Amino acid sequence: MTLSQSLASFIVNTKFEDLPQDVVDFAKICILDWMGSAVAGKDLQPIKIIDDFVRDMGGAQQATLVTGGKSSVAQAAFVNGAASHIVELDDIHRGSIIHAGTVVIPAALAVAEWKNKSGRDLIEAVAIGYEVCYRIGEAVTPSHYYYWHNTATCGTFGAAAAAAKLLDLNTEQIMHTLGSAGTQASGLWEFIEDGAMSKQLHPGKATMNGVISALLSKRGFTGASQILEGRRGFFEAMSKQYDPTKITNQLGEIFKIIENSFKIHASCRHTHATMDLAIDLSNEHDLKVEDIEEVTVQTYQVALDITDNAQPNTVYASKFSLQFCTALALVKRQGGLLDFTEESLHDPVIRGLMEKVKVGVEPSIHEAYPEKWGSSLQIQLANGEIVQKQSEYPKGDPENPPTKGEMVAKFKQLASKLPEKQIQNYINDILHLEELPNVKTFFTIQHQNSFTIIK
Template structure:
């Protein structure tokens, strides 16, 4: 049996009533966290440009847009996916290196609203989508991640699976949907060299392409039946080292969505380990940046590949600079969205400290990646003292989790651009999602101000 067929059988067999209560509650937190980032990002320039394009493309008013109004399900998935990936606070799964919410949830939301399905249907589809993309991401990581943005590539399979569940496709149709998803899977890391807006295009297109793949499959449009393991398929073409057994190990007996992590700092996740450590140290000791002689950050190779930038020139580049993020976290004792500003980018104290940050690959930490995204940090003080710090799990990982109250607070902070009563109602609707029949009521602009 092909891997696609085994995944398809899982998607078909998954029922809401079979999902444990703790998984349902956690899935609602993932959806709440998605809206945190989507609302915070909706007015950013790249998202405005995509919105302008969506308006030009037009289409039937089928699903709500995060910015207001409605468009086609494909356009809604595109815009709503892009919007949730720009402020760098969307969720992350360690082993697959995927921000699943930004691709799976907007695709599922658009189709579920269009088809007038309810909250239970949405929850079930999201669980299915996370499961599929996490497993595919795990199979090809970490080698796939060097050139390819897993959220864009592997995420496409997740969005297709979620939509397929909502459309009640057969096993055979889901196999075709996964085939069409895989042949559209794309997203190169080269955008990071320029800080290009393509990063927002990646999840938007992955969500949109998943919608397209599933909707075509509903019409019996065929796709490759062995898109993953085929000799010219996803594994062979896009990863020099893969483990196909990770697709099916424990499939149907566990819920991988429970492995999901949430981001507290508004920067690349590969910077969070050091930010956690130095910000906590600064708070505990009221540490003066002038008392720091040098900071050594030992971490895994992928973190160096993505975030080794000694001189970021934009806020966006700063979010992908381990040196800058480490210095910022120590000086400001925070990594919130409001901390990443133009003023702080050029803050003299931060800039001076950034020059004292040295990053390198720690072999032990590297060997534990991607199951553990850790760091060993040494803060050398001018008085000759050295403070050694380490972590295997940044704040927000399941092993170092955040509470539902903390995620609610995060939502309210990131949603501060909309009326507070509307934000509170969005959160309330999401946290009682199993009782919601009109999914348009998850969007702030569809609610009346109380």
């Protein structure tokens, strides 16, 4: 069997009934988290541009745009893929360096809605799409990542797999789908030098190209049978080293979606372990700002290289200031999208507390990096008492998973533009997705209403 055949066979043979309960639960959280990111990002400039382009092109009313209304299934995937990556709070898999949600879920959701698929079908396709792109990403990481944006390149295969599953393609058709997906895989890191909008173009186009691949294959369009491992295929052309066993090893036996990491706080990931500790200590000891004499953060060197900034001047910079993030977390006991504001940035209480924050390197934590992104927090109180706590993994990593409640709280912040009732409906529908007979009823109707209301 070629790698494409192995993957195609896995895609055809994996059924909802085979998914362990933790995989089903995890997939639902991924979908909730994706929806939050998409709603939070939908009104930002790069998304408005793509949305305007899509409306100009027209298209059949097949699938819902997170920006409102409907378009063709391919173009809906484009808009929704771009929208869900821009606030940089979407999920991430450390092993493959892929944000799977932003490429797999828009493809799956658009096809599921169009084809009147059930919540179970959607969960099945999402779990499969994550699996396919994670495994391809792991096979080519790290060498591929130097030039190529894994989320876009490997993500194209994941989007194609999810779309193919929902279109009920057979093994042969899926092999061709993967061939067409791989020969469209693109997305260079060069844009990062300019901070260009390609960051949104990449997931949008990847998910769209995955959908196109599956829709063409369904009609008999053929692709390379060995797009991954062939002499002039994806591996050889686009990575210095690669390991195909990462694709086949325990394929169908374990589901890697549960290795996913979620971002809870709306700041740089290197500040997260410290923020977790600040929130925990603040809650556990019911700390008041006026009781705090000194705060000592000890972490790994890279965290300081990137986030040691005692005087951030913009909201964006504040997300990359370990001092600010620590103080914010102590004061607010959370650090979501709505907590990083101009008001917070200039809040004299937070600014005052920041001056008491000292940051440094703790050798044992430093040595454990990058496997563990740990931190240690010690707080000296006015009464002489010292409280402290240490962690190895930031909240959201699979080793330190968030609770369902924390993910719901995050969603509420991300989706805060929507009416309260709509937010609650989304949460209820997605957390009970396997009971939903038709995805269309949840995504289209509620969504269209909600966007009609706020426009």
